[in-house]
Amino acid sequence: MSVNFSSNPMFNGTFSEPCRVEADVFDLEVEGELPADLDGAFYRVQPDFIYPPRYANDVPFNGDGHVSMFRFANSHVDFKCRYVKTQRYKAQVAARQALYGTYRNRDTDDPSVRKLSGGTANTNLIFHAGKLFAMKEDSPPVRIDPHTLETLDDYYTFNGRLKSETFTAHPKLDPISGEMVALNYEARGNGSRDVAIYSFDKTGAVNWETWVKVPYAGMIHDFALTQKHIAFLVIPMAVNMEQMKQGGVHFAWDSTLPTWLGVLERGGDGSDLRWFKGPEQSATHVLNGFSDGSKVYLDMDMSTGNQFPFFPMLHEPYDFQRAAGRLTRLSVDLAGKAETYDKEILYPEIGVLPRADERYWSLPYKVGFMPVTNLARPMDPALTGNTGLVLNTWTRFDHDRRKSTAFLVDNVSSLQECQFVPRRSDAPEGAGYLIGLCNRHVERRTDLLILDAEHLDAGPIATVKLPLRLRNGVHGHWVAGEALRGKK
Numbered sequence: 308m309s310v311n312f313s314s315n316p317m318f319n320g321t322f323s324e325p326c327r328v329e330a331d332v333f334d335l336e337v338e339g340e341l342p343a344d345l346d347g348a349f350y351r352v353q354p355d356f357i358y359p360p361r362y363a364n365d366v367p368f369n370g371d372g373h374v375s376m377f378r379f380a381n382s383h384v385d386f387k388c389r390y391v392k393t394q395r396y397k398a399q400v401a402a403r404q405a406l407y408g409t410y411r412n413r414d415t416d417d418p419s420v421r422k423l424s425g426g427t428a429n430t431n432l433i434f435h436a437g438k439l440f441a442m443k444e445d446s447p448p449v450r451i452d453p454h455t456l457e458t459l460d461d462y463y464t465f466n467g468r469l470k471s472e473t474f475t476a477h478p479k480l481d482p483i484s485g486e487m488v489a490l491n492y493e494a495r496g497n498g499s500r501d502v503a504i505y506s507f508d509k510t511g512a513v514n515w516e517t518w519v520k521v522p523y524a525g526m527i528h529d530f531a532l533t534q535k536h537i538a539f540l541v542i543p544m545a546v547n548m549e550q551m552k553q554g555g556v557h558f559a560w561d562s563t564l565p566t567w568l569g570v571l572e573r574g575g576d577g578s579d580l581r582w583f584k585g586p587e588q589s590a591t592h593v594l595n596g597f598s599d600g601s602k603v604y605l606d607m608d609m610s611t612g613n614q615f616p617f618f619p620m621l622h623e624p625y626d627f628q629r630a631a632g633r634l635t636r637l638s639v640d641l642a643g644k645a646e647t648y649d650k651e652i653l654y655p656e657i658g659v660l661p662r663a664d665e666r667y668w669s670l671p672y673k674v675g676f677m678p679v680t681n682l683a684r685p686m687d688p689a690l691t692g693n694t695g696l697v698l699n700t701w702t703r704f705d706h707d708r709r710k711s712t713a714f715l716v717d718n719v720s721s722l723q724e725c726q727f728v729p730r731r732s733d734a735p736e737g738a739g740y741l742i743g744l745c746n747r748h749v750e751r752r753t754d755l756l757i758l759d760a761e762h763l764d765a766g767p768i769a770t771v772k773l774p775l776r777l778r779n780g781v782h783g784h785w786v787a788g789e790a791l792r793g794k795k
């Protein structure tokens with residue numbers, strides 16, 4: 308059977324169409340001046356189906372992981388992109404067809420791959436202890452070479468110490484201790500209420516492991532690390548085993564379920580875990596978290612309803628209004644007896660994928676960034692191919708003044724996730740560059756934009772022009788040149 312993606316509406320739209328290109332481009336063309344102090348690599352990953360999905364109910368999150376690298380040094384930038392050579396990728400390429408079934412439902416896989424990992428490594432990347440990992444939250448990380456992007460280990464278990472069947476797509480790095488912390492849900496398999504939390508010291512060795520139970524098996528895509536605590540939300544995007552038995556995808560939105568905020572101390576046995584209850588709500592990503600005495604704060608992109616239109620709704624139709632996420636601060640006081648969390652919407656902007664100056668992860672902080680939708684400047688759906696909100700703005704939030712500043716892109720382009728890069732390792736918080744991909748819908752091409760993070764409204768100081776089109780991706784990760792050279 309020949310390869311044809313066109314019958315599946317999932318691929319409608321210029322930046323939803325498959326990319327499927329592996330490429331090297333030496334010395335990309337640049338408009339403007341690349342900052343001379345920009346030294347390091349920007350990695351990002353997109354789900355990019357190597358073969359059309361076997362089932363019509365599959366979702367975009369099930370694409371094969373495809374990693375891009377923009378390597379900056381000496382006012383030049385080189386580009387490379389490769390598929391992550393997961394067990395899934397290799398089996399499907401060998402068979403020249405899709406062998407894996409619908410999203411996170413292994414019973415729909417071809418029998419020939421049931422003993423292989425289902426991981427796609429399509430969600431995020433992180434660099435720790437000299438190793439670069441590509442991650443998907445249903446499986447262990449995949450180790451890739453930070454210089455060549457070749458896959459080095461398609462099922463990395465930290466020398467056999469990772470007992471969890473899963474590994475988060477959002478590990479956190481502690482800037483004080485150099486530890487990496489991971490919170491892994493469904494750790495004993497589909498529908499399990501087990502969460503396994505691991506910490507790895509700065510050499511990559513496990514130095515803490517604890518297992519806790521959650522009230523129900525729901526999506527825990529991200530979590531907050533503070534200097535003292537770990538905080539995470541369980542949202543009504545619940546694992547639906549009944550739906551899976553019928554060939555459906557992993558999750559369905561169950562509005563009858565509450566949202567639970569769990570908080571526990573780092574380094575303990577998990578018995579201090581406390582639960583705080585809230586109404587049906589969704590929040591996918593954590594901007595940052597911090598502890599202040601007995602108080603714990605968690606900043607997320609929160610909405611009142613399901614944020615993913617492609618997952619089934621159990622009780623009501625999908626509501627795009629209720630999917631709108633705003634930067635929201637949840638807080639609890641562990642010295643008190645309250646059984647609910649406090650909630651404050653920090654800013655009115657609607658957006659997703661918030662990012663911090665990661666040197667302040669786990670610490671009190673002042674600056675955040677987020678792609679947002681400027682509703683006053685909608686894009687022509689004929690250009691975007693979808694009816695969802697288009698991200699056309701990168702916004703900076705300064706918490707001490709409760710003020711936001713923004714860069715609004717032109718009306719035939721849209722923006723992907725943005726990434727903050729400090730000007731120097733000792734630069735003040737938020738002083739540096741904001742970088743990320745820009746979809747040029749008319750030209751059907753991708754640019755990488757570089758802005759001064761303290762002057763977003765001035766527009767890009769440099770535009771790196773890519774002679775090809777990447778897909779809408781998920782997350783990116785910046786690694787400083789000195790770390791890549793093994794000096795830090």
Ligand SMILES: [Fe+2]
Binds near residue numbers: 430431781
């Ligand atoms: Fe994510």
